[in-house]
Amino acid sequence: MINIIEPRFFEEEKQAIVQILESHKITRGEWTKFFEESFAKYLGVKYAFTVCSGTVALFIALKALKVEGERVIVPAMSFMATIDAVYLAGGIPIVVDVDEYYTMDPNQLEDAVKRYNPKVVIPVHLYGQPADMQAINYLSEKYGFVVLEDAAQAHGAEFFGKKVGSLGHLSAFSFYASKNVPMGEGGVIATNDDKIAKEVKKWIDFGEHPAFNVRITEFQAAIGAIQLKHLDERNRRRREIAKRYSESINSSFIHPTEREGAYHVYHLYTLRHKERDRIISLLKENGIDARVYYSYLLSELRGAEHLPLTNAERFKKEVFSIPVHPYLTEEEVEKIIHSLKAVEVFV
Ligand SMILES: Cc1ncc(COP(=O)(O)O)c(C=O)c1O
Structure with a gap:
């Protein structure tokens, strides 16, 4: 059978896994730091926080944006995690149509924004195609909603020369086994915004308020970093x-x-x-x-x-x-x- 999806790993990944095992440092080490820095640099943003999945990346992003009781607009076509994260974070999802490229239709988005006054809009770069971020960002400025990109399927995609995941206020990535950068399980929340980064960190770091342990291990980070290079x-x-x-x-x-x-x-x-x-x-x-x-x-x-x-x-x-x-x-x-x-x- 010719598989629809087939992650492959080579000598470099094998060596890194052995090196991590021998170092005894299997979590919160240099590889995780290196992966976060490399991914932020790759996107051209200030912050990339690793978490354990794309679903959790969306969930924490929405928690950081305080969507409880607020409307959040999502496109009709996506993997279910896009809408589930909205429910889990206490938001009220409103679903809009897609355009001929299978991504959020900006014309209908404007109608929905006028009617529902959403706090957040989640364009999904479905199948690896960037959503129309020019139109969506224009509406964001006009109506004042936050743009959270669901970039789980679009590592490396660009729109007018800029990487998706750096085009909205913040973005969520998945590194699930099938993705263009596979690490087994994993996610990233990326942003350029200091205030958003601070709120995201509250959900990741223990201390300020109840938080989760959503970390990845050094093994995942190493695989992600090596896959990212290619x-x-x-x-x-x-x-x-x-x-x-x-x-x-x-x-x-x-x-x-x-x-x-x-x-x-x-x-x-x-x-x-x-x-x-x-x-x-x-x-x-x-x-x-x-x-x-x-x-x-x-x-x-x-x-x-x-x-x-x-x-x-x-x-x-x-x-x-x-x-x-x-x-x-x-x-x-x-x-x-x-x-x-x-x-x-x-x-
Ligand atoms: C568009 C989209 N959003 C979110 C997710 C959730 O990511 P994960 O499976 O890492 O939780 C996925 C992939 O599975 C996805 O394709």
């Missing part, structure tokens, strides 16, 4: 494969396109087709792991209030993703292209 070259490979797909599979499939000004990092290569369920089973029969991300909308999943979700309702029935990870061989890429062309004849 992120740009691996994202380039993802883009190369994506280009091959969009140029070679010229048919009834709707391919992902890059938003103007965007550097898409193809965490997932997500197409659309009305017969997607039959296509997925045929691909699986051919040894290709194709999957649906996601078959639910956040509003229906958790019964949240929402605006009309015309695009998302259609997309959730049509989207499916094919392998685009950087370790695909040329033969595997060819096989995927060939299989997609072949299955089309049957549907």
Whole structure:
């Protein structure tokens, strides 16, 4: 089977793990410090706080922003953690539609902002594509809400030359095993804002008020730091494969396109087709792991209030993703292209 996602680790990671074991310093050591510094530098922000998952990164970010009883706007399409974190932090989620790039529709966002006066808006850079941060930041200045980027799927993505995760007031990343920077489990809250950083630290460091232990271990930090070093070259490979797909599979499939000004990092290569369920089973029969991300909308999943979700309702029935990870061989890429062309004849 050609896996849809396949994290790989090499000699460098193995050596680091052995070095950590031999050093007896397995938590709160140099690797964690180094990873936080490297990640902040990579994004071009002042602060990057490691936590144990992307969900916890979103949760602590929302706690730091004091969203209890406040409205928080999320897009209809994302992994469920985006909305769950809002509930867990005591916020009231409002769900808006996505645009043709599968990210928050800024036009509908403005309607929702006028109607609900949210404290926070969470654009999600879904599948590795930056949300329209120019439009969202413009609205943030106009209406005064805080922008928390959910960048769990977009390590290294850029919008007009700036890294996602550095475009809003703060951002949350995940380093779950499937992500473009995998460390098993892990997360980061990143920000340039001193006041926000201070509030975030209260939830992470013991002392000022009840806090959690949300730390990662030195093993995770080392794997993350080493994977981060190779992120740009691996994202380039993802883009190369994506280009091959969009140029070679010229048919009834709707391919992902890059938003103007965007550097898409193809965490997932997500197409659309009305017969997607039959296509997925045929691909699986051919040894290709194709999957649906996601078959639910956040509003229906958790019964949240929402605006009309015309695009998302259609997309959730049509989207499916094919392998685009950087370790695909040329033969595997060819096989995927060939299989997609072949299955089309049957549907
Ligand atoms: C968009 C999005 N947000 C949040 C998360 C939560 O991250 P984690 O699984 O590390 O808790 C994920 C990934 O799993 C995600 O894809």
